[in-house]
Amino acid sequence: MTGAPLPEPAASPTATEDGVPSTARPPQPRWRQTLGLLARNPTAAVAATVLLLIVLMAVFDESLAPSGPNEIAVEDRLQPPSLAHPFGTDDLGRDILSRVVLGAGVSLRVGFLAVAFALVVGGLIGLLAGFYGRWVDDVLMRFMDVLFAFPAVLLAIAVLAVRGPGAGNTALAIGIVYIPVFARVTRASVLGVREEVYVRASRSVGASDLRLLSRHVLPNAAPPIIVQTSISLAFAVLAEAALSFLGLGTQPPNPSWGLMLAEGRGFIDLAWWLAFFPGMAIFLTVLCFNLLGDGLRDVLDPRQRTLMAGSGR
Amino acid sequence: MGVSVIVFGLVQLVPGDPIRLALGTRFDQETYDALLARSGLDQPLVTQYFSWAGRALTGDLGVSFRSGETVTSLIAERLPATLTLAFASILVALLIAVPLGTLSALRPRSVVDRVATVLSQIGISVPEFWMAIVLILVFAGTLGWLPSGGYVPLTEDPAGWAQRLLMPAVVTGVVSGSVITRFVRSSVLEALGADHVRTAQAKGLPGRQVFTWHVLRNALLPLVTVTGVQLAYLLSGVVVVEIVFAWPGLGQLALQAVQSRDYPVLQGAILLFAVVFLLINLVVDLLYTAIDPRIRR
Amino acid sequence: MSATLLEVADLRVRLRTPRGPAEVVNGLSYTVGRGETVAVVGESGSGKSVSVLALLGLLPARLATVTGSARLDGEDLLTMSPERLRQVRGPGVGMVFQDPMTSLNPVLTIGRQLVEGIRAHGEVSKAAARERAAGLLAEVGLPDPRRALDRYPHELSGGMRQRVVIAIALANNPSLLIADEATTALDVTVQAQILDLVAGLQSEHGTGVIWITHDLGVVAGIADRVLVMYGGRCVEDGTVDDVLERPAHPYTRGLLGALPDLASSDDGELATVPGVPPAPTDLPPGCVFWPRCPVRSDPRCATEQPPLAVVGASDGALPHRAATWCEEGSPR
Numbered sequence: 001m002t003g004a005p006l007p008e009p010a011a012s013p014t015a016t017e018d019g020v021p022s023t024a025r026p027p028q029p030r031w032r033q034t035l036g037l038l039a040r041n042p043t044a045a046v047a048a049t050v051l052l053l054i055v056l057m058a059v060f061d062e063s064l065a066p067s068g069p070n071e072i073a074v075e076d077r078l079q080p081p082s083l084a085h086p087f088g089t090d091d092l093g094r095d096i097l098s099r100v101v102l103g104a105g106v107s108l109r110v111g112f113l114a115v116a117f118a119l120v121v122g123g124l125i126g127l128l129a130g131f132y133g134r135w136v137d138d139v140l141m142r143f144m145d146v147l148f149a150f151p152a153v154l155l156a157i158a159v160l161a162v163r164g165p166g167a168g169n170t171a172l173a174i175g176i177v178y179i180p181v182f183a184r185v186t187r188a189s190v191l192g193v194r195e196e197v198y199v200r201a202s203r204s205v206g207a208s209d210l211r212l213l214s215r216h217v218l219p220n221a222a223p224p225i226i227v228q229t230s231i232s233l234a235f236a237v238l239a240e241a242a243l244s245f246l247g248l249g250t251q252p253p254n255p256s257w258g259l260m261l262a263e264g265r266g267f268i269d270l271a272w273w274l275a276f277f278p279g280m281a282i283f284l285t286v287l288c289f290n291l292l293g294d295g296l297r298d299v300l301d302p303r304q305r306t307l308m309a310g311s312g313r
Numbered sequence: 314m315g316v317s318v319i320v321f322g323l324v325q326l327v328p329g330d331p332i333r334l335a336l337g338t339r340f341d342q343e344t345y346d347a348l349l350a351r352s353g354l355d356q357p358l359v360t361q362y363f364s365w366a367g368r369a370l371t372g373d374l375g376v377s378f379r380s381g382e383t384v385t386s387l388i389a390e391r392l393p394a395t396l397t398l399a400f401a402s403i404l405v406a407l408l409i410a411v412p413l414g415t416l417s418a419l420r421p422r423s424v425v426d427r428v429a430t431v432l433s434q435i436g437i438s439v440p441e442f443w444m445a446i447v448l449i450l451v452f453a454g455t456l457g458w459l460p461s462g463g464y465v466p467l468t469e470d471p472a473g474w475a476q477r478l479l480m481p482a483v484v485t486g487v488v489s490g491s492v493i494t495r496f497v498r499s500s501v502l503e504a505l506g507a508d509h510v511r512t513a514q515a516k517g518l519p520g521r522q523v524f525t526w527h528v529l530r531n532a533l534l535p536l537v538t539v540t541g542v543q544l545a546y547l548l549s550g551v552v553v554v555e556i557v558f559a560w561p562g563l564g565q566l567a568l569q570a571v572q573s574r575d576y577p578v579l580q581g582a583i584l585l586f587a588v589v590f591l592l593i594n595l596v597v598d599l600l601y602t603a604i605d606p607r608i609r610r
Numbered sequence: 611m612s613a614t615l616l617e618v619a620d621l622r623v624r625l626r627t628p629r630g631p632a633e634v635v636n637g638l639s640y641t642v643g644r645g646e647t648v649a650v651v652g653e654s655g656s657g658k659s660v661s662v663l664a665l666l667g668l669l670p671a672r673l674a675t676v677t678g679s680a681r682l683d684g685e686d687l688l689t690m691s692p693e694r695l696r697q698v699r700g701p702g703v704g705m706v707f708q709d710p711m712t713s714l715n716p717v718l719t720i721g722r723q724l725v726e727g728i729r730a731h732g733e734v735s736k737a738a739a740r741e742r743a744a745g746l747l748a749e750v751g752l753p754d755p756r757r758a759l760d761r762y763p764h765e766l767s768g769g770m771r772q773r774v775v776i777a778i779a780l781a782n783n784p785s786l787l788i789a790d791e792a793t794t795a796l797d798v799t800v801q802a803q804i805l806d807l808v809a810g811l812q813s814e815h816g817t818g819v820i821w822i823t824h825d826l827g828v829v830a831g832i833a834d835r836v837l838v839m840y841g842g843r844c845v846e847d848g849t850v851d852d853v854l855e856r857p858a859h860p861y862t863r864g865l866l867g868a869l870p871d872l873a874s875s876d877d878g879e880l881a882t883v884p885g886v887p888p889a890p891t892d893l894p895p896g897c898v899f900w901p902r903c904p905v906r907s908d909p910r911c912a913t914e915q916p917p918l919a920v921v922g923a924s925d926g927a928l929p930h931r932a933a934t935w936c937e938e939g940s941p942r
Contacts, residue, residue, distance in 0.1 A: 153552050154567065154586050161571040161579060238440055242553050245442050246568060261443060265557070268450050279443030287438035294434075508712035511668055515707075516727035516778060517700030520692075526726070527715050534717065606762040607716055 044295020047288040054285055058104040096273060099255035100281050106256040107285070110171045111236040115229060117175030118182050123225065125179070126186025131194060131213060141187065148180040156239060160248040170249040174239045178232055185228045189221035223300035230296055234289035241282045257282045384581035387566060394464055395562035398485070398555070399547045401478050403540060405486025406493050414497025415529070418505065429494060436491025445484045445557040452480060462559035481558045485551055489543045496539050497532070504532035534605055541597030545590045615818040616642040616786055621678040623657070623664045632890035635661045636842040642786065645812060647819040649833035649850070651826070651865070655887050657842040658822045662788050666703055667695050682786065700731050704779030708791035710771035714763040720774050721759030727781045746777040750807060769800035776804065780811065788820045793828065805832055826866070830854060835928060838862050841888050841898030844918060848930030858921040858932035860905045897935065908935035
């Protein structure tokens, strides 16, 4: 009775007790195919391109930023957007564009770390639960249910209260929140392929569990997990911004987008650009991850096994 | 039960000695020992848990380290504001989502559908605190139509109450509404394709009646679940919006408790959120049983 | 008795599919007389269901283009106003769909679903409509009809649900009943009961029936006339005796080929013809059946679609026609 209604995987219709067709082999990796299909979906393609630019921006932050992002120039404080400072300057005269560029690194790093953590831990739990079933499944998923019963933001706040603020702990907090989501999606996905003919075939010729998992189950259970990853990245970036905004996430003087928004809030009447541009950056990044997730879902997961976008909010 | 263990365990991990912190500069060993004994913090953890859980069951969540008020009364004071905001938000969300989602589903790939898809995608992606700030800037700042925040009880000043509720409710409502719009769209689309709709048409029912009773009714049944889940998320998701609009709700209380390491309050607030979350799920299940004959027995 | 009830002429349905337009029904013409039963036979994908859904305007307008004419009592179903068509659905034509599990609304009571159909066609009080609904359920053989009114579909078995679907179709005493694979999903005993039921109602009310089925046993049991469809076309039609005893088209002969003993069979499925039917987006240029035809005796088979022409002598009042270049025709 806890949590969002999750689509259960359809019982696999191809599983047969007898007669394993000789053609039963897992489909080959479909990177090329996926990329091709994705390119035909203009929205997703644009989103992917923009994201690539943002990631590049985050990687080359120092060399891209027009001036030192933490460079204080009191005489230039609260300048409106101009040629010298396209996004204006803040109350300490720091260039907002530079800080937004640098903030990309902070926000994305926390986002990627959080999702990576949730993916590894949640994915492992889901894999074990789905593959071994029975009591393993019961114990693990019951625990996930309990974790899922906590409101996301509150859980993250509580984790941060325990661990103290900071980028690493923010990633951990968001990661913990998303563990049950990945556990559920992975489990559902694994259940879907576990009974497929080629898995049974491999098992019948005595393949080890590890080999089965790595060679057959995981690659074929991957698509919904990939989609979920993209969508979760959107929310991780959003959550990082929210926590930093509350003063619990990234700490000054590091220019996280959420933190910049919080700092700009005090000057909203005087200088709208302080809060506007970091907000725009968050919005664009989140939007692109969501659009990419939708595009990937259409291509990889036509049966829509992943959670709806926004289920984490 | 599992929830309470985690709440308790989590808060136990908070670094720093809360009593030392609460006493601050007025520290002296005697008061410290007295407080330690009174709060039971010198007991073993398991004992602490059971005494806390036992008292929590009777509604006693302890005493705030900071203000000395009981946690229960602090929460009771804040609960109405949070509930008001959450319910107002869900109302806004449904008012947006049901018509928009239905229209999109009726004309897939039309202009309306495309616009609705873009809007809901934007609504899902926009950071709510940013939207809140922009709204305050426009409606409280530039236009000066609405107060920028705060709260007055409905009983004292209904007009002021509504004015102050409007912006926060719209912000959270738009976000939830975007999620629900997508859900309504796919749900109505699915219902439109159902076999029984053809049966209803073949009976010669007027189109309106077919739509209301055989499409919409079926499509909106699962909406109960989604609305419940969204309401549960709203209850916790309003934390940020409460801060921006200076809305004196539970989120604000919880955040203050974190900042001041007032951990009985934090414990109480989180436990309450979790319990409310579970309660809403329970209510949704019961409600669903009541309205869907397939589950009823 | 054979005053014409329904006259379908040159019915064509074109569907928009992801793989381009498809001629799903291609120039279908037939008539149904009062009290007469016409069986439409063919594999799935032959266009049987689409052809009857088109009659009642039940295909999605965005995807389907329907041309030709279908006169019910002289009035063209395909060109009438939407409001007039709504009035005809029910009292003019009742329809029973294939799957009793999905063709009832799961969240409304049986009674409600019957009553709304009755009240959509005339001023009837709720109580009177309920009374009539209970009567209908009794007529289709539902035990304890009054209590059944307050039940939900999932509380009934498949056979019982299909009786309810039939009751709904009959609620306004239609002059034409269309049954689309109405008994396919049911077990044999229930199927026999429902066939008896429809036959009884038919002789009582003089209803015309179009019965779409895979099942040749059913055809032999109830049909006056048979229409064999393949690839969206009528490939053979005639009286039930002509078509089943003296099939002229190679496809019909293929279908009948493995049928054991027609007289005693009541669950005989169609015999399998090797191969699969052509995709409607990709019909062969000549005879639609050519790719699977074991005969192919004429050079025109591959290039030219044969017209529907009278074959052999018929002992009935109706001509026995087949669309084939195959000359060896007539009895097996």
